Amino acid sequence: MSRKPVIAAVLIVRDEARCIARCLDSVRPHVDRILVLDTGSTDGTPLLAAQCGAQVHHLPWPNDFSAARNHALDLVDADWNLVLDADEWIVSGGEQLRRWCRAPRLGQLCVHSAMEGTATGAERRNWLTRLLPRGVRYQGRVHEQPVSPLPRARIELHIRHDGYLAGQLARKRDRNPPLLRRDLRDRPGDPYLLYQLAKDAEIGGDLVEACAHYAAALEASPLEANWRHALVVRQLHCLGRTDRMDTALALADAEMAHYPESPDLFFVLGNLLHDRAQTDPVQALDQWLPLAIGAWERCLAIGERPDLEGSLQGCGSHLVRHNLETARTQMRLLGMQQELARLVA
The missing domain is CATH 3.90.550.10 (Spore Coat Polysaccharide Biosynthesis Protein SpsA; Chain A)
Structure with a gap:
């Protein structure tokens, strides 16, 4: 035995x-x-x-x-x-x-x-x-x-x-980046280290630095790396939050072929398109909101994917349903406003 x-x-x-x-x-x-x-x-x-x-x-x-x-x-x-x-x-x-x-x-x-x-x-x-x-x-x-x-x-x-909650993050913010930079001196250009440096910058609120490190990591990362999916989604999120919308939409378009069954990618894409609708109200009803709704409907069609590295719970279920309800309400209101404006004119 x-x-x-x-x-x-x-x-x-x-x-x-x-x-x-x-x-x-x-x-x-x-x-x-x-x-x-x-x-x-x-x-x-x-x-x-x-x-x-x-x-x-x-x-x-x-x-x-x-x-x-x-x-x-x-x-x-x-x-x-x-x-x-x-x-x-x-x-x-x-x-x-x-x-x-x-x-x-x-x-x-x-x-x-x-x-x-x-x-x-x-x-x-x-x-x-x-x-x-x-x-x-x-x-x-x-x-x-x-x-x-x-x-x-x-x-x-x-x-x-629960170590990513605000009360637990403070001691990590000062501790991790110097150690990562020491490793990068030993392994310059290592995409995984750059990815981790970007995550620490994002969690610390330095989104511009995070975008730069994510971009460098993405350029060097192999397509088969299991963490690449999370890297792409995080970069899209950071680009949107730093108002680099065109760059974000171009990246999402390029990565859809690699992750066609990722609710996380289509969730953040819908967020980007919805944000564009707020800054471009002229095209919101006819272009940006329908595209956002289409991206979020794709999330529901895919469903939850807990097997994907870095997936956020809800991107294929309750989070996206809330966003869809909001966007559809906005479309109805914008349509009513346009119809009233036409009648008054």
Whole structure:
């Protein structure tokens, strides 16, 4: 009889008293051990982790996420390592872990991130490589990635993440960009690093800088990169918010052939066309609003696509239905105004 594989949850943490128990309580039923590497907490995080059953180790912060994660992986003796952040927690699929950990591969989990400034309950979904067989290690000072020639496959293990909410973002804004720029000095022009630098700029509110980095990343990114879909959608959004409407519409037109079944792309395209209707009221009724409605109707025809990297929940359902109702109401009102103007004339 073959030995049952040992599965460990592995975390690096610092000042996570707010959420560490939630994370560890969610993962404990599904793993054999939990290892927490603390990098300098002052809020009692190590004690809370120990009370939740974790083995707690300490390391002065090395200013390098890969170095910290790899040190934690060196400390744990497990056949499979489930890598989590403290602001994440398992919501479903944990029971699949043991069945899944049988073949040599890396597991991609679906992380649902609550997003600030979206409709109530809106989440962005990303498939992240977090389930690692023994021996796999990370590369990259920040937004680190596991490096392995093994194939990657998705496991229906769903994680929630609240680290993108406004109250949790402040410490990341100052920390991440310098580390990314150091990596870019080592790997100049790397499209994934440029993409992550753009995301950090966008989240920090510097949309002009974000557009520039997204454009550079898009120019260098391979079409098959799983994160390219999210890159395109984010760039369209940023171009629209910086009033570069013609550039945004041209990019959307070029990318439709690559992502014809993306509700996210058609959702942001509809937003762009609707914004154009507000700035060009003369053509709104006959051109921009019908085009926006057509794009949003395409979203509903496609439906939700949680399998697409970076997809926003609702782009194929409730978010787009709200937009359609608004645009159709505007069309009726504009039509009435034009008819009244014709009668008066």
